[in-house]
Amino acid sequence: MPGAMYQAGQMSAIRALRVAQVVAACVIQLGAAVDGAEYWVAVDGDDRQSGRSREEAWASPSRGQPTRLSAGYRSGETALQVASTEGFLDAGVVIVNGHQRAYERVTDDTIQLTQPFDFDVPVNTTVWDGTILDGRSFAPGDVINLAAGVFVDRSLRVEQPGQPGQPVTYRCLAGQDAVLVPARFNQPGIRVGVSGGGRTAHIVLIGLTVRNQREGNHGAPGIDLVHVGDVQVRDCDVATSGRDINGDNHAIRMVDAERVRVVGCRLRSQYATGLMAWGTRDVHIQHTLVYESFQGIVAGGGRYRSDLAIRNCTVYGTNQHGGIKSESPSRVTVHNSLIVQMPSLQEGALAGSGSGDHNWLWHTACRYGGSWNANRSAGAGPHDRYEDPRFLSLDPRSPVFLRFAADDPAASAGTEGSYVGAYAPVERPRALTASRINVIDFGARGDGLHDDTAAILQALAVVKPGGTLFFPPTGQHYLISQTIALNRSDVRVLGRGATLKLQPATGRIHLLAIGGAGPARSIVENVVIEGLTLDANYHSQPQQPNGGIPRGIWVENAHRIRIQDVTIRDAYCGLSFATHTRNVEAINVTVTDWDHDAFGASGWGGNGSCTDVRFLRCRAMNTSRCVKAWEIEEGAQRVELEDCLIENIGGTGTGFYVRHHEYRCPLLVDEVRFSRCIVRNISGAGFLIATVPGDVLRPQIRTRNVRLLECVSDAPVTIAYGVEGVLLQDCRFTAATGIGCEGRDANPASRGPKWPVRSLTIQGGTFGKLMVNMEMGNASGRLDDKRYQNYLPQVTLRGLPVGTPIEIKGAAVRVVRE
Structure with missing residues (x-):
């Protein structure tokens, strides 16, 4: 089966580890013995056979069901x-x-x-x-084994019930992968029960995998539990990625379900919810992971009241909505759970009519929402924690994916000193070490004349985890004719004094690309690029926009990446950290002679999908024409720039640019800090801090918590478009600085209600001129909009030197001066 749909084999080791863990932790007891008959289903089976052995297996998982x-x-x-x-x-x-x-x-x-x-x-x-x-289907206690394989367009449909103590069980044996892949519109991977008639009860699903990419209309979840009772779903791995006009392609959907246990599962829904419950009673979710989903776990409300008890679960990376939500009058309790990477302001990480304690929240833009823990201050449980859980890996292929070490605080933060989250702590893995591979030994010449691409790729292919790909300096450059893709973890590329140059007329391609296939398939981790000079030779490439936007270094779907002591020159873009990039840093990187942007951190429309990014002592300098030097945009969060320099740039020439493009989905840029950053001799704005600049209105997009500490600019500065929580501390801005207006604007209040800031504090520093727009704002661009409330700018000026020129438009009396 194509790797784009399912990577066969990557899950066996993970599942074996998870099975052992879940069996030890699970409160549901299942006897090892088979009480009834045993049947087999296999990809290479035949429905006309008996099904009583692997050799006589059926082909259809639903064989025998009425x-x-x-x-x-x-x-x-x-x-x-x-x-x-x-x-x-x-x-x-x-x-x-x-x-x-x-x-x-x-x-x-x-x-x-x-x-x-x-x-x-x-x-x-x-x-x-x-x-x-x-003619009567399965008897209570019967077990149906699904052999390893990929069942395309062969869903599992279960209607025949078991009885107390003798469920009908569908299972894949430990260490194997039976993968159900629907191929039709509105087709679920597994459906248990049916609306109307008797309730389907006493069913067990163990170790099954669903990969559902089909679109649907209420009908294409991964596992669908409808009008069921006494159902156990254990150690199942479910991912849905098909679109649904009603948003119902959940990984697990429950409707009118009672006495359900979901234990040890791994759930993902790209466009909907990891687990959605409507009209459920006595549902327990334990030791289950929901990751990289549109929303985590939801108990629907209204006339479909649900009751969920969630314990020791991990909800990670729901980048558009919240983690766990209980809609009134439903009731959800959550204990000993990890809620991590919930970077949206639309929903609280824990929200609605629920309660809980001993939960661990990290990187949550809004921790609690609605009436969560209604009788407690701000929704917090008395023992809730808010720290980095220090995950050992973000790669879903890794056996330590979203797990932490036994000596980390999360290992004892739960009830009575137990661990939090879906997975028990493990011993910290040892650092990997391996030999250094010299590209010269594989035929690379580095003479600037011969194409070294094949030799470099051959050398890279034999670098073992923990090893180094080494480029010795040659006095010339290594000529390459295709992107060097670093798509494996635990690799170091070392080349102090060495230069890689893209061959002329190759095309608009990246020179180096670091990353995996995506958050549900692979994340590349622990890669270091050190000492190289990268010549993208952009102006010798075809200039038509074919092949996308080329970068010197492109980083995507990556974790723990370090780019250090690197120079990038003659590039369209220099170094870009993009989607699903976390815990990455650029240290002492210089970009010169670029056309678009030198450095970037962008979520590309995914809240928090580019996060924990650090630029230290980086420089963007000496280009006669560019759009900007730095961009931090489109959902990027927790970005730090320290001692960075922008100097001698022309063209549009914006310096440090914080903003969003015109996405229609809610987005948030959050927690951006500039420390001792300098702008000198540029043609555009030194700093431009915004939500969505220009005339396009996107009220649902926000930028907040931007700090400029001891920064210097001789170019104008603009901070506007409804940004909030901005701090300028001890800055030296010698040109005009516009607050709620353009730094060059002679009439700060002339641009309309979209321009004023929401909140900003200036503490100390010197300014050539301050212009402050204190007129009323509205994110819709229209005052008294029925959907979006007007806001009054909150501006505090503290400790400014006497004589600082200040021009205020609007209600000057509202400016707080200290």
């Missing part, structure tokens, strides 16, 4: 309208109310009879498969 009438049947008709025909043969025998009839063909929802029944049948009546299991 279906139900989706519409009433009238005597004499030759077509049965049914909920599904999955698991039925192309031609065979059906049984309805004890009467048999042959059928000659099936469609997805129709069984065409060779002879009609002579009686009416109401909707939701069970239709049995008369070709198998004596």
Whole structure:
């Protein structure tokens, strides 16, 4: 199967580790012995076989399950309208109310009879498969084993119940991967139960994997539990990525479900919720991970009240909405859980009519929302913590994915000194070491004449984890003709005094690219680039915009990356940290002679998907034409710049630029700090701090908590467009500084309600001129908008030198001066 859909083999080691952990921690006890008969399903099976052994396996996971009438049947008709025909043969025998009839063909929802029944049948009546299991389906205690393989367009549909103490069990054996991949619109991976009729009860799902990329209309979740009771879902791995116009492609959806246990699962829903519950009772979710989803866990409200008890779960990386939410009148309790990377202001990390304690929240733009822990101050549980959990890995392939070491604080932050989160702590892995591989030994010449690409790639291929790819200096440059992709973890590239140069007329491509295939597939970790000079040779490349936006170094889907003592020259863009990039740093990096931007940290429309970024002693200098030097934008958060320099740049020539493009989804740039950063001799604004600049209105986009500490600029500074929580401390801005207006603007209040800041403090420093717009603002650009409230700028001027020229437009009396 194509790797884009599923990377076979990457999960076996992870699942084996998780199975052992979950079995030890799980409060649900399942006997190892099989009480009933045992059956097999395999990709290479045949539905006409007995199913009683691996050699006689069926092909359809739904083989042996009955279906139900989706519409009433009238005597004499030759077509049965049914909920599904999955698991039925192309031609065979059906049984309805004890009467048999042959059928000659099936469609997805129709069984065409060779002879009609002579009686009416109401909707939701069970239709049995008369070709198998004596026409009665599985008995209580039966176990159906799904052999390893990828079941494309073969979903699992379960309607036949077990009984107390003897569930009907579907399982994949430990260490194997049985992967269900739907291929049709509105097709779930696994569906247990059906609306109407009797409740499907006493079902167990163990160790199954679902990868559902199909679009749907309320009907394409990974696992769908509808009108069920006494269901256990254990150690299942579910990811949905198909779009749904109703947002219902959840990893697990429960509707009218009672006494359900979800334990040891791994859930992801790209466009919906990891676990969504409507009208549920007595549902427990334990030792389960929800990651990289649109939303984490939600208990729906209104007439669909749900009760969820969540314990020892991890919700990570829900970049548009919140972590765990309880809609009134539902009730959710959460204990000993990790809620990490919830960078949106739209929802609280823990929100609604729920409660809990001993939870660990980190990188949450809004910790609590609604009436969470209603009787406590600000929603916090008495023992909640707010620190970095120090995950050992963010790579979903790693056996220590989202786990922490036994000596980290999270290992004892739970109830009675237990750990928090889905996974038990582990011993800290040892640092990897391996030999250094010299590219010269593989045929690279570094003479500036011969293409060294093949030799470099051959050398890179043999670098072991912990090893080094070494470029010795040659006095010339290594000529390359394609992007050098670093898509493996634990690699160092060392080349002090060495230069890599892109061959002329190669195309608009990156010179170096670091990263994995995405947050649900692979994240590259622990990569170091040190000492190289990278000549992107941009002005000798085709200038038509084919091949995207080329960078000297492009970093995406990466964690713990260090770029140090590197020079990038003649590039369209220099160094860019992009989506799903976390804990990365650039140290002593210089970019010269670029066209667009020298440095960037961008979430590309994903809140917090580019976070914990550090630029230390970096320089953007000496270009005659560029758009800007630095950009921090589009959901980037927790970005630090220390002792960075911008000097001698022309063109539009903006210096440090904090902003968003015109996305329609809610976005937040948050926690950006400039320390001792300097701007000299540039043609544009020195600092431009904004939400969405220009005339386009995006009220749902925010920029906040930007700190400029001891910064220097001889170019104008603009801070406007509704930004909030801005601090200028001991800065020296010798040109005009505009607060709520453009730094060059002679009439600060002329631009309309979009321009004023929400809140800003200036503490000390010197300014050539301060212009402050104190007129009322509104993010919609229209005062008294019905949806977005007006706001009054809150500006505090503290400790400014006497005689500082200040021009205030609007209500000057509201400016606080200290």
